[in-house]
Amino acid sequence: MKNLEIAWTLREISDLLRVKGENRFKVRAYNNAARSIKKLKEDITTLRKKEVLTEIPGIGENIAKKIEEILDTGRSVYLDELREEVPPGVLSIISLPGVGPKTAGLLYEKLQFKDLSELMVLAKDGRLRDVPGIGPKTETNILKGIEKLKKNMEHVPHGLARVSADIIFELLSSFSLISRVSLAGSMRRGKDMVGDVDFVAASDNSHKVMEILGEHPHIRELDIFHDNRAKAFTNLGTKIDLQIVKEDKFAAVLHRSTGSKKHFQQLSALGNKKGINYDGNSILKNGKEIIVSDEEGIYSAFGLPYIDPELREGAGEIEAAKNNSLPDLVDIHDLRGDLHTHSTWSDGHGTIEEMVQEAVKMGYSYLAITDHSQSLAVANGLTVGRLMEQWDEINYLRKKYAPFLILRGIEMDILRDCRLDYEDEILAKFDIVIASIHTGFEQNKEAITERLITALENPYVDIIAHPTGRILGRRPPYEVDMEKVIEKASKLGKTLEVNSSLDRLDLNAAYVRMAKEAGVKIAINTDAHGKTGLRDMEYGVMTARRGWLEKNDVLNTLDSQELLSHLSRNRVGVR
Template sequence: LRSRVAPLANELMEALKKTGHVQQITVAGSFRRGRDTVGDLDLLAVSDHPSAVMQALVDRSEVAQVLLRGETKTSVRLTMGLQVDLRLVPPESFGAALQYFTGSQAHNIATRRRAQLAGLKQNEYGIFRAEEQIAGATEDEVYQALQLPWIPPELREDRGELALAEQGRLPNLISPADIRGDLHNHSTWSDGAATLSEMACAARKRGWEYLAITDHSKRLTVANGLDEHRLRLQLEQMEEVREGLKGFSLLSGSEVDILEDGSLDLPDSILRELDVVILSVHSKFNLSREKQTTRILRALDNPYSRILGHPTGRLLLTRDPYEVDMERVLEGIRARGCFVECNLNPHRLDLDDRYLARAKALGVPVVLNCDGHSVTDFQHHDDGILQARRAGLEAGDVVNTATITELRNRLRATKR
């Protein structure tokens, strides 16, 4: 998982910097492109003392095996099984190497083809006209030599980004600073680790304007789901908590189980009182594609439905998505005026980037939610937002970039 590799990457880079012989260092590869899972870790550096830097890597306690050691490249396998490749390049080629080793391979093939059409040669050392290097020190230089603006790494998958760049139509990708709140969170009322007050205060401290508490519904007994009576008690407590939250909005909600027949786990009589109703599949993952699709669409027919949560049910590296016609589901969400969630829990990242891009193309509003079960889970936005960036999402594509006034209007508009 990317989330497991991220702190390790930072730790390794800091350790190599401490040698005093590293002038530049960064991560390349699929990690830099924001992929949800990482096969290996590519580090790229400029050094005035290669042997000292390579020695610092192989001496790390996490290294289980040295696969290759040289003056320009060293590869090691860590005890956790991850391969780390460290490449040293001259400063005049750092940008070219970074562009090359960031990939993707398909993107690089497309840029090399573009270079050839312009009478240039592109490789990891730079861009050349005949034998003269005309670019290479920075990525900006490389793309400028190709008559293109710099392309964000998350978009480099050869999915039309070169054409967009050439036309001056690259998206202004969303960033964590655009997020004003989160609409999917749990408290100690169900399976969360923090109280309503603790969650709200931590969200306000983060700089957010609002937070929705959407504890599980009654069917999910393993998560201490709430029945109608307990949910009403929670709403009463929420009113008390709000009194101490000046300038911050604590929204009521529920993550309601979608039952096998598409009905919901809570009655309309309580759902109509909530600000946010998330519909989620937590059971019967093995239904046929047609039955699962029909089940979800029927649930979305409920007039109080707002958001479809973690829409494919996947758990990265442990559980495949259930069979569902996501095209029909996305069209159904649009037709009903609802929103689709990108769940930023690092084990989910659901929807994936391709379906998120499809949602954008269809005009389906996306909600970026951390599925917070503790105050530290708000950090899922910092890394998880890369999933949205890979899909080309901009702030305007995402519901929870809205102010609280705008958000309340949008939530009311989804009531049918």
């Protein structure tokens, strides 16, 4: 937990510096440090004792001293000073459409709002357009953005919930009083935003289990609602729901607690036709209880094959199971490489060689280095001259690590006016080109959609990255006609991305399934900015599975030669 707290502190410093308009390199330094610490596998207090803080990628002496201060005192004087300089309401709105740091400061100066709710009232009253530079269109976009953010306030991103889930799972798994324990609910189904973290445990001593749970330092508050059920709140604000049952009820309760309400209703309706009564606690057939030891046994009682947790949304999986047409879901071991990664050449904190070494260690066959393009100055985007220098390094490393394949790639910005960030004569020299939007989120649906479609129509663009631009819990998706984008990608044989970063998980599962049905290939990538980020692939796979993807639907399940042939096919007649 300490790692996450430090990362959050550094991220807030970065955000506040950005609001103040500070030097972009300073802003990026704190952001990279936060990202690096968030990905650490070892506790930062241990690294401090070893006196190796400055060996963490992105941590220099100055930031290391601030980390030590936080560890010693529980606070950062520098952060406190920044908070004094930047009004609290400003930081909460800089991710809204049409609101950058300058606009946020101006809105606060003129309207003196306290929070999002107050700004929402002002927007509904038409008061925002009284501020210079804010017209009716921008006001409407801001209001829509606030409504989307407020809608998600009762839920937290999967990544944040995962921190608490891992801590509590490790605790419960260590209890000798518990024979079995499992995640359940929306976390187990892999939803990108979750209300609470559900657990089901098997034990004969529920009171003792809940007593020990309530004493854990990660638990802020524990409420016991029934003899076998408790709700808890963690120090991170995550809600925990623990249900403790007898061993012989574990499978049924776990199943009921995992699937959505629709999934359970559809399964129960099927059971009624077969003379089966299933209440989520026990299964009765002709009045006699069927004892099951696992979830496979539950589905078998209904005459169905096992349905993976990610599919249990009541979205056609029961019918598919009846017809024996469930997808053979993609598995993380099917992936042969990562096609979206960054290095120290732009805003990453791992060298190309470090990224390659980690990919080799993971058993991959290839890795695409896709640093940012020249217009994204805040991310140290590559000019054409720097590209040539980077390619010299890649060519050297290709020889050193052969037969491992290192692809010369780029994450190229799609500019506001639909132009791409490099001319075609440069794009033709890349092995792989990813296009994405990093600016102009406030544009309307037609403009954003046109930008993405224009990029797809370029013969050198292979993949559209994080296609809806969302940052979970912080920035809503921009307005875009994804059906139109998917249709164009299908027509042109282009690929869309599932970005595995826990901040994004973009495309979402619904669009992934829509893309599959349209015959569009999906690339599951990490967008890693350091070697530990390459391990985030499991979350992209989780989202892909929720979208019913199979191995053949995923671009980076191809081997090296198949991948190169596919990329070349998109360029037939062009080079």
